[in-house]
Amino acid sequence: MISYATLGLLGLLSLSIPVGIVLFLLGFGLDIFFTPFPLMRGLGNLVWSTSDNPTLIAIPFFVLLGEILVRSGIATRTYAALDRWVSWLPGGLVHANVATATMFSATSGSSVATAATVATVAMPQAEKLGYDPKLFSGAIAAGGTLGIMIPPSINLIVYGFLTQSSIPKLFLAGLIPGLALALGFMAVTVLICLIRPDLGGTRRVFPLAEMMRALVQLVPILLLFTAIIGSIYKGWATPTEAASVGVAGAFVIAALFGKINAGVLSQSLLGTVKITAMIMLVVIGASFLNFTLAAAGLGRELQDMLGGMGLSPLGTILVIVAIYIVLGFFIETLSLMVVTIPIVVPLVVAQGYDPIWFGILMIVLIEMALITPPVGLNLYVVQGARQGGRMSEVMLGAAPYALTMLVMAGLLIAFPQIALFLPNAVQ
Amino acid sequence: MTGAATRAEALLGALRRINRGVAILVGAGLLACAALVLTDIVLRQVAHSLGGTDEISGYVMAIATAWGMGYALMELGHVRIDILRAQGGTAIRALFDLFALLVLAGTVSLVALKAWPVVERSLTNSSRANTPLETPLALVQIPWFAGWIWFALMAWLTFLAALVLVLRGAFDAADRAIGVVGEGEVTE
Numbered sequence: 082m083i084s085y086a087t088l089g090l091l092g093l094l095s096l097s098i099p100v101g102i103v104l105f106l107l108g109f110g111l112d113i114f115f116t117p118f119p120l121m122r123g124l125g126n127l128v129w130s131t132s133d134n135p136t137l138i139a140i141p142f143f144v145l146l147g148e149i150l151v152r153s154g155i156a157t158r159t160y161a162a163l164d165r166w167v168s169w170l171p172g173g174l175v176h177a178n179v180a181t182a183t184m185f186s187a188t189s190g191s192s193v194a195t196a197a198t199v200a201t202v203a204m205p206q207a208e209k210l211g212y213d214p215k216l217f218s219g220a221i222a223a224g225g226t227l228g229i230m231i232p233p234s235i236n237l238i239v240y241g242f243l244t245q246s247s248i249p250k251l252f253l254a255g256l257i258p259g260l261a262l263a264l265g266f267m268a269v270t271v272l273i274c275l276i277r278p279d280l281g282g283t284r285r286v287f288p289l290a291e292m293m294r295a296l297v298q299l300v301p302i303l304l305l306f307t308a309i310i311g312s313i314y315k316g317w318a319t320p321t322e323a324a325s326v327g328v329a330g331a332f333v334i335a336a337l338f339g340k341i342n343a344g345v346l347s348q349s350l351l352g353t354v355k356i357t358a359m360i361m362l363v364v365i366g367a368s369f370l371n372f373t374l375a376a377a378g379l380g381r382e383l384q385d386m387l388g389g390m391g392l393s394p395l396g397t398i399l400v401i402v403a404i405y406i407v408l409g410f411f412i413e414t415l416s417l418m419v420v421t422i423p424i425v426v427p428l429v430v431a432q433g434y435d436p437i438w439f440g441i442l443m444i445v446l447i448e449m450a451l452i453t454p455p456v457g458l459n460l461y462v463v464q465g466a467r468q469g470g471r472m473s474e475v476m477l478g479a480a481p482y483a484l485t486m487l488v489m490a491g492l493l494i495a496f497p498q499i500a501l502f503l504p505n506a507v508q
Numbered sequence: 509m510t511g512a513a514t515r516a517e518a519l520l521g522a523l524r525r526i527n528r529g530v531a532i533l534v535g536a537g538l539l540a541c542a543a544l545v546l547t548d549i550v551l552r553q554v555a556h557s558l559g560g561t562d563e564i565s566g567y568v569m570a571i572a573t574a575w576g577m578g579y580a581l582m583e584l585g586h587v588r589i590d591i592l593r594a595q596g597g598t599a600i601r602a603l604f605d606l607f608a609l610l611v612l613a614g615t616v617s618l619v620a621l622k623a624w625p626v627v628e629r630s631l632t633n634s635s636r637a638n639t640p641l642e643t644p645l646a647l648v649q650i651p652w653f654a655g656w657i658w659f660a661l662m663a664w665l666t667f668l669a670a671l672v673l674v675l676r677g678a679f680d681a682a683d684r685a686i687g688v689v690g691e692g693e694v695t696e
Contacts, residue, residue: 126626138538142538317549358579361573
């Protein structure tokens with residue numbers, strides 16, 4: 082069954098049928114051929130119970146927050162300010178891409194929103210300053226993935242929700258690996274640009290006074306991050322509710338800059354509805370597929386397969402990592418998480434691993450999936466924001482960053498404390 | 509361009525405008541929900557919780573999701589994988605697009621159809637949510653169901669209009685309506 086499902090998935094996807102619809106079709110197929118009872122009868126109920134969900138409303142809220150920040154020009158200010166601080170490095174503005182993505186990850190819960198935010202403000206600069214489009218856009222796609230690692234994170238909310246682990250703990254656990262990844266991306270950029278200086282565009286050094294003035298521009302974002310995270314750790318709001326604090330904060334900041342008007346508001350709302358519907362079609366399709374997979378006994382089949390190999394706990398983790406990397410090439414990331422969590426997490430926990438730690442490891446692998454072709458949502462988002470050029474350029478440019486993530490996954494396995502130190506310390 | 513193609517374009521334009529309006533309303537609903545949640549957070553600190561905001565958020569999410577789908581369709585928002593399709597010429601790409609949209613329209617219609625028994629059961633049993641608000645479920649499920657019907661309707665109308673465009677050889681217009689946002693195109 083696993084091979085049929087995989088083949089079906091790849092075949093339908095390559096026909097360019099929308100991803101969410103493909104997941105439904107696969108579910109229909111599994112239902113017809115592999116399950117003893119007609120699950121179609123439950124379809125309506127499943128669609129209702131998946132979308133009638135107070136946790137998932139964090140998705141439109143976090144998207145809206147990002148939209149307001151972009152459309153009110155705060156993203157541009159942040160980008161310009163970070164440019165003053167990092168453009169002296171080999172690779173110049175590429176570092177501003179990573180740094181801005183890191184800052185926005187701290188207010189946004191979604192990688193797509195983060196990549197879209199940074200791509201919109203950064204892309205016009207790339208051509209003006211003569212950067213290599215591959216490296217430049219690849220860095221945005223990769224930097225954007227930090228959105229799901231650095232709290233708040235929609236994916237960690239979904240993970241915590243499905244595995245019943247503490248979402249605040251997950252948020253704390255994601256902080257250090259997220260920042261480490263950001264530094265890793267910058268180190269890789271420096272390395273690449275030392276070897277091939279022509280890729281990195283013009284390095285620019287700014288006077289100290291200008292750097293200090295730029296620092297002021299970062300205050301709004303930092304305040305917003307503090308408000309969102311603070312309201313969670315003070316116990317005032319659940320992680321989902323904190324998203325509404327973020328929306329309000331973004332409004333206040335935009336209003337202080339005098340940028341709230343009917344145009345900004347309607348564009349932000351339209352963008353939010355579009356992205357939310359796009360995500361939800363995939364989530365709903367994935368929950369239906371998940372339901373049929375469970376009924377068809379995929380969990381048993383996988384457990385038998387892994388159990389039959391007689392692997393050590395470490396061996397199991399390595400096999401799981403390999404499976405995620407392969408699946409990540411083809412499956413949209415939120416679907417990948419939703420589909421695999423019910424099967425993989427119990428398996429991992431049974432081997433004695435901490436579910437919080439595994440959540441972070443999974444997020445690193447999911448981040449990788451976001452930038453590995455052919456199905457890498459961030460690649461498409463960045464491509465969508467470019468003024469022409471080939472899709473393959475973004476894919477190539479993202480490759481060194483995908484390798485960085487692989488190294489990070491290895492480090493997390495070797496030193497679980499990278500993720501667990503902070504949540505344990507706070508406890 | 510022939511008369512039929514012009515009419516098809518006019519239909520697509522109208523659908524786009526209508527769904528834009530719908531999306532603004534959906535967005536306003538989400539905004540109102542954010543305000544409600546925020547009010548609840550503040551009230552909890554100073555007095556009592558409003559109660560039930562969780563439940564209301566869930567309903568808002570379900571209805572907003574259903575009604576936002578059509579808009580995302582119009583704006584080419586639903587993610588598609590463009591590997592094989594991108595290899596073809598304009599005519600091949602148009603065939604891919606038509607096929608994908610046909611499959612989408614069929615699937616969504618099936619979902620909408622299967623959504624009806626959920627509403628019907630709530631209506632016949634006069635079911636109420638098992639919560640402090642005791643919301644009559646039909647009250648929130650009917651707008652949710654209507655949203656899926658709307659999505660299916662939009663998909664079929666777009667398919668028909670695009671089919672006319674393709675048959676009349678207006679590939680560019682068809683690509684704008686049902687293509688893939690990607691290479692060489694500028695999005696906002």
